[in-house]
Amino acid sequence: MIGIIRYGAGNIFSLTATLERLGIAYGMISTEADFEKYDRYIIPGVGHAGAAMHKLESTGLVPAIKALDKPTLGICVGMQLLTSYSEEGDSNLLDLFPIKTLKFPHTDGFKVPHTGWNQVFPEKENPLFANIPTGSHFYFVHSYFIEYDPLYTLSSTNYTHKFSASIWRGNFYGVQFHPEKSGTYGEQLLKNFSKI
Amino acid sequence: MLAKRIIPCLDVKDGRTVKGVNFVDLRDAGDPVELAWNYSQQGADELVFLDISATVEKRKTLIELVKAVARQINIPFTIGGGITEIADADALLNAGADKISINSAAVRNPALIDELAKAFGVQFVIVAVDTRVMGDKNIVHLNGGRLPTDKQTLDWILEAESRGAGEILLTSMDHDGTKAGFDNGFLTQVNNAVNIPVIASGGAGSVQHFVDVFQQTNVDAALAASVFHYGEILIPDLKAILRENNIEVRV
Numbered sequence: 001m002i003g004i005i006r007y008g009a010g011n012i013f014s015l016t017a018t019l020e021r022l023g024i025a026y027g028m029i030s031t032e033a034d035f036e037k038y039d040r041y042i043i044p045g046v047g048h049a050g051a052a053m054h055k056l057e058s059t060g061l062v063p064a065i066k067a068l069d070k071p072t073l074g075i076c077v078g079m080q081l082l083t084s085y086s087e088e089g090d091s092n093l094l095d096l097f098p099i100k101t102l103k104f105p106h107t108d109g110f111k112v113p114h115t116g117w118n119q120v121f122p123e124k125e126n127p128l129f130a131n132i133p134t135g136s137h138f139y140f141v142h143s144y145f146i147e148y149d150p151l152y153t154l155s156s157t158n159y160t161h162k163f164s165a166s167i168w169r170g171n172f173y174g175v176q177f178h179p180e181k182s183g184t185y186g187e188q189l190l191k192n193f194s195k196i
Numbered sequence: 197m198l199a200k201r202i203i204p205c206l207d208v209k210d211g212r213t214v215k216g217v218n219f220v221d222l223r224d225a226g227d228p229v230e231l232a233w234n235y236s237q238q239g240a241d242e243l244v245f246l247d248i249s250a251t252v253e254k255r256k257t258l259i260e261l262v263k264a265v266a267r268q269i270n271i272p273f274t275i276g277g278g279i280t281e282i283a284d285a286d287a288l289l290n291a292g293a294d295k296i297s298i299n300s301a302a303v304r305n306p307a308l309i310d311e312l313a314k315a316f317g318v319q320f321v322i323v324a325v326d327t328r329v330m331g332d333k334n335i336v337h338l339n340g341g342r343l344p345t346d347k348q349t350l351d352w353i354l355e356a357e358s359r360g361a362g363e364i365l366l367t368s369m370d371h372d373g374t375k376a377g378f379d380n381g382f383l384t385q386v387n388n389a390v391n392i393p394v395i396a397s398g399g400a401g402s403v404q405h406f407v408d409v410f411q412q413t414n415v416d417a418a419l420a421a422s423v424f425h426y427g428e429i430l431i432p433d434l435k436a437i438l439r440e441n442n443i444e445v446r447v
Binding site for chain 2: 011014017018020021046048109111113115116118119137141142143158180181183184186187
């Protein structure tokens with residue numbers, strides 16, 4: 001069963017609705033004791049990474065999150081929180097991945113936020129992308145991106161340049177796109193995560 | 197590559213869709229959730245719901261509709277109509293809406309854009325602009341194009357962007373309902389002037405019109421209502437032809 005970490009950063013109605021539609025059981029984590037009720041975790045998040053980190057810190061759950069050893073998936077800003085630093089709000093983050101979250105540089109012909117369906121190319125073998133064809137479209141909406149790193153990038157997307165569409169290190173995963181809004185492949189990814 | 201988006205627009209009133217819808221395979225053509233599901237299955241990239249019954253007592257019906265859509269639909273959707281304050285937007289966000297669209301309220305109170313962007317992020321805020329040519333100028337109109345304002349459209353769009361609009365939904369009232377094609381000249385002008393996504397609206401009558409708007413203007417998305425509702429254009433056919441024309445679309 002998936003435990004969703006509640007820390008007040010954004011609406012999770014669409015995520016929980018999608019899990020319900022897929023028949024994936026979930027519950028909410030508000031205290032450290034809640035972690036042991038679940039065998040995997042989702043860190044959701046929308047909005048400002050610095051503000052989200054501040055809210056996460058105020059829950060007191062940060063040490064427990066950093067010590068998690070079960071599959072853990074950060075979504076959108078929840079993924080950015082896993083990195084060491086974001087230019088958004090000049091914020092230090094969880095540092096579970098020694099890579100940075102940066103603002104899209106102004107580039108002619110590329111608008112910010114990066115909004116819409118873009119292609120995702122897995123770069124490593126991993127069950128998270130099982131039964132998802134390479135180059136499938138996922139729904140993105142973000143102004144900051146996680147830098148590409150051959151060690152940690154699980155899948156990449158191109159927008160002005162190549163960046164991390166998803167990252168993977170041990171039991172930690174992050175996806176920049178919104179699987180709960182990404183059609184059947186997004187649903188497949190959530191199903192895959194529920195079985196990792 | 198980032199795909200061009202195809203966006204059906206549904207007008208809802210008291211929780212039901214209005215304007216005729218002509219999908220033969222729908223049990224209830226007035227049910228916005230079923231219609232939305234049908235569009236998502238056809239390959240629509242996003243949906244816009246415009247609530248034209250935006251009185252206070254009708255808002256609760258809308259919230260229930262938004263929740264029902266969020267439960268059933270696996271693509272992003274936007275809600276517009278009658279949003280005048282943070283509390284309206286907050287309720288829609290918590291019901292599962294991905295974005296909200298504001299139009300007249302933003303013209304009357306431009307600071308609303310700043311407030312919404314600050315509270316929820318720019319990605320949540322679409323500013324919808326209805327434009328009509330008066331003399332040789334594009335002028336912002338309210339009330340479905342009936343009421344001219346003193347704002348020139350491009351100036352207003354640039355102001356909206358600077359205040360925190362994450363996207364612009366631009367409807368040409370001169371083209372809307374004509375089925376004669378999008379206003380590609382003005383869309384090009386607007387699209388080149390801003391650094392946020394632009395959704396073209398008004399004038400779609402044929403598949404070629406979508407090819408034209410993407411080839412001639414480089415806008416990010418095209419929105420239409422009746423050509424989809426009446427089944428005159430089927431989204432899979434539209435996307436196949438866009439692809440043949442080397443326009444990137446989601447398969």
